[in-house]
Amino acid sequence: MAIAESQILDSKVPSGPVQEKWDRCRFEMKLVNPANKRKYTILVVGTGLAGGAAAASLAELGYKVKSFCIQDSPRRAHSIAAQGGINAAKNYPNDGDSIWRLFYDTVKGGDYRSREANVYRLAQISNNIIDQCAAQGVPFAREYGGTLANRSFGGAQVSRTFYCRGQTGQQLLLGAYQALMRQVSTGKIDLHPRREMMDLIVVDGKARGIVTRNLVTGKFEIHLGDAVVLATGGYGNAYYLSTNGNGCNVTAAWRCHRRGAYFANPCFTQIHPTCIPRSGDYQSKLTLMSESLRNDGRVWVPKQSGDRRAPHEIPEADRDYYLERRYPSFGNLVPRDVASRAAKERCDAGYGVNETGQAVYLDFQVAIERDGEAAIRAKYGNLFHMYHKITGDDPYKRPMRIYPAIHYTMGGLWVDYHLQSTIPGLFVLGEANFSDHGANRLGASALMQGLADGYFVIPYTIGDHLARHQFEKVSDDHAACHEALESSQSRLTTLASIGGRRSPNQFHRQLGQILWDHVGMGRNRAGLESAIEQIRSLRAEFWEDLKVVGKNEELNQVLEKAGRVADYMEFAELLAGDALNREESCGGHFREEHQTPEGEALRDDDNFSYVAAWEFNAVGEPATLHKEPLSFESVPLATRSYK
Amino acid sequence: MNWLVRCLSSSVGKKFVMGITGLLLCGFLVVHLAGNLLLYVGAEAYNNYAHQLHSLGPLLVAAEILLLLLFLAHVILAVVTTRENRLARRQEYAVKETKQGAPLLQGFAHNWMFITGAIVLAFVLLHLSDFRFEARLPGPAGEAPYDKAVRILQNPITFVGYFIGCLVLGVHLAHGFASAFQSLGVNHPKYNRGIQCFGYCFAVAIAVGFASFPLWGLLFKH
Amino acid sequence: MSAETLTLKLKVWRQPNADTRGHFETYQLSGISTQMSFLEMLDVLNEQLVEKGEEPVAFDHDCREGICGMCGVMINGQAHGPDRETTTCQLHMRRFRDGDTIVIEPWRATAFPVVRDLVVDRSAFDRIIQAGGFVSVNTGNAPDANAVLIPRVQQEKSMDAAACIGCGACVAACKNASAMLFTAAKVSHLTLLPQGKSERSQRVLKMVAQMDEEQFGSCTNTGECEAACPAGIKLDNIARLNREYLRAMLCSSDG
């Protein structure tokens, strides 16, 4: 991908010490008169933690809100699937945590590719989130005395993770959902489930509406307002197999990108090392097994490539505990990306287990012998149960088989400190934006970010936008509405009438394979270049050979899928292009050309300490790169090492 | 009182009323069974009991009215809720299997509550026409209560109707008794098993107790 | 466990939309791996249907890991199929035998009209929550999370109830199509926490009223819902709802 003209992006971060930026920003913001709030309509797309929290909070302030989601109920956004927990700098365990430490860990964990000011604000707000959620009735784990319990998560040295059994995301989402439904009952939120956003309506340079498709009737609708909040989650599903849900997609973000919102750091994707491997071609998704398993499990593969013996028949001497071998001090507890790459390396070299050769063992035998089966059951019972249910194997008797899978996407639409994209009036929250996690997200930080954005950032920053601008009345027959509506409709009609032979699912699977092979855990120039070629030709085939059955004006899941795959086809090229542009290894982005002799990631701070924000030009044409330089004043640059 | 009507006419409220009337009817059954068990003690005891009961006068009338109201409330609500429950699923499943793995009788009992209730109602109507109104088998004037009971119980139709009626009542109670506690919100791991067990025992005692009379009448012809 | 393959006969409910009558359609499927999930089996069926130019079977699903509550069909007359505490998406084909006939129907309840094929409209659940299944606390109003202590046992009980995924299997399995288990789970979750106490009377009264309005049936304590519930919600929650209702009716001014 050729790089066109560069321009420096303004992140609107206030000046002053990092601790005071958010206060200063809030003070400098213009406010909307309480009596005027009900005159504004805000469209909130997405009902996950970010969107649900935003819709509820904005309605509480008095704005009129319209809320949209793909699923049949707002409660089913994929935030529901988060298991592990949510971070906050409460320091309840008195173990040395602080806002500064959470800030520091997050910047460092993100491998110095995030914006310091945003991360600091996130750490600051983290405590309010826990208060808010507890007040809503989120049943966080407690100590016997009644105070909140914490655990350490994802290798953090302090216990700062709050959790609700293995269902933290579910409980936090239900809290936001309930707050949202309360506002629905007061009439301040107008709920639109089973709607898919198909396009953004931009009037006079401001985001003023969206085009949606009613997934039940197939009808297209125009919704107008004074600002649009996009909280549509991550794009992990571009890879076909991921831990994401079926409804996760890039469509909403991509349509905004095509309308002028820059897409930042798409190549920053996170792979989770402990997922249940795929068992065959029919596999539709991958299930995550909590990382905590690596606290007691030992990862190994046979020493002999192609060893087909059952695991318990392989003697100790013939096993390769490769993480312990390569990283003697961290062993099985190396960070996600390191563990993932190591597994891929073994499998690519032919040592993988499973029928597919794409799996490694996670063995609890030693832990069971040491602590007893009961202790292991108490710790991981539900995970073992889930594993058993899915694979039919009993992990108490046979080592688990695991393999890395796409899990989270740090990249997303570029936003400034106000969470506003490059289109005024389009705000982007949660996983859909790029802002806080840099090149790698720490465990239990995504939930924190989604809720911070929704509960505590957008309610302020959107007011500033509304108070600073004039909003002339726009109606459905405005030319911009017509254009957006017609282009979405005709796009779908075209998809439905190609009349080829292959289903959208087949194309999606093929695209996913290309991305996984070349833009997955290990990336290199040749691979990326070939991936871009392959994506282009697959996209051409897609528009010639796609087969969609059924009608447009009814519930048609094949057609829905076709629309989403069409957008992945365009997006994938940007993803690969960004990976090609970033000639360094950092966080989840590993360029094989840039590693130490020991195989560790090599960052290039001199040349790549920037956010890559891409501007759309046309399909198949290179996007224009805009750079937002990153500076690290509070957290000095350092190299990660897990030796 | 508005609030009471409003609350009691909700689905949950109706179940309170059913539960309470059901349990009060259970109370009546206990007393009724005890009274009738005097048949086994002898004619004198039974006749004395009957006379004493009838000498209560207005009190007895009040009790009878209360009993009637209990039955009416219970039956009317049974009809209303059963109808509503049918309407809550207009289209039935082609295949429906339980996932409970519960003992056969238990599954049977709760699935057939309306039917068992209706059979009990039919029995009660028959029974009232026999004992209260003497419509089916009129006896001589001034007949002693003991003789009347024996006469009616010796009739073969009585045997079939009463025997079946009383056993079906047992089935109704096998679910109904414990169910009433759940409906009234009494559910605690400490007591659940106890209530459940007591419910079964109660159902069996009532069924066996009452069913023994027609059997006795048929087998021990005097 | 090594994979085997199955040949199956599926009888699937097909209904183009809410206003059209539905019927069963029979399909033969072969080569189904025992490692597949039930929904992956339906994916395979759908791919074959698309290939033939026929309309695929519409069914709801999202997370495919048993937590979002979007999936759910009647499988041989059992909500979410034969396994206990298992959603349809977590049911695997190793549970079936070669040559089996599988009857697949949508949830059936007046309050859950069929949208298409196996997809039903469960928005009645949202309206029940909307009626009172929340704590009224605006963003920013909260005291420190540790200001209100909640004994662990209490919190665990609340969490047991809060685990409901809103799938609707309880309604589907109940012979009265009653939503009591779902409603009771939410009432219990909130009433067991100090945060939920102040609105407890209003909440239970309003939620039950909404439940009735949606035309769900009443509970005759059949217990089938508990057996079908993938989230392990227990019947004692229904008793708690009844208790809360009684309390609200007799001891509060909200009655």
Ligand SMILES: Cc1cc2nc3c(=O)[nH]c(=O)nc-3n(C[C@H](O)[C@H](O)[C@H](O)COP(=O)(O)OP(=O)(O)OC[C@H]3O[C@@H](n4cnc5c(N)ncnc54)[C@H](O)[C@@H]3O)c2cc1C
């Ligand atoms: C299996 C798993 C486990 C995780 N565990 C953790 C954890 O333990 N801790 C942690 O911090 N993070 C975890 N994460 C990450 C975290 O859950 C997510 O990043 C976060 O919940 C995303 O929230 P969100 O609100 O941005 O998006 P989502 O919750 O994905 O919500 C997206 C919303 O947008 C709607 N939407 C999408 N596209 C459209 C469209 N075109 N039109 C209309 N609506 C649309 C959807 O319907 C949905 O309502 C986990 C993620 C996964 C997948």
Ligand code: HEM
């Ligand atoms: C002596 C007579 C009867 C007794 C002692 C009795 C007792 C009970 C009890 C204790 C219950 C449980 C209530 C609850 O769950 O809250 C019940 C329920 C019920 N009864 Fe009766 N009943 C009697 C007669 C009848 C009659 C005549 C009918 C009429 C048709 C009937 C129909 C029902 C129905 C439909 C239910 C509800 C089913 C359920 O809750 O599972 N009953 N009864």
Ligand code: HEM
């Ligand atoms: C099978 C054994 C039974 C016998 C021998 C028996 C006997 C009697 C007798 C002697 C009377 C008194 C009639 C009168 O007042 O003159 C009576 C009344 C009555 N019995 Fe029974 N009974 C039996 C079972 C039942 C059962 C199972 C029920 C309830 C389901 C029942 C319900 C009633 C009622 C409602 C009355 C009327 C009470 C009144 O009007 O005061 N009986 N019975």
Ligand code: SF4
């Ligand atoms: S109570 Fe159980 S069955 Fe009912 S909706 Fe909740 S999770 Fe589903």
Ligand code: F3S
């Ligand atoms: S199955 Fe139905 S009858 Fe009650 S106990 Fe469950 S709601």
Ligand code: FES
């Ligand atoms: S698809 Fe989410 S629970 Fe089954």
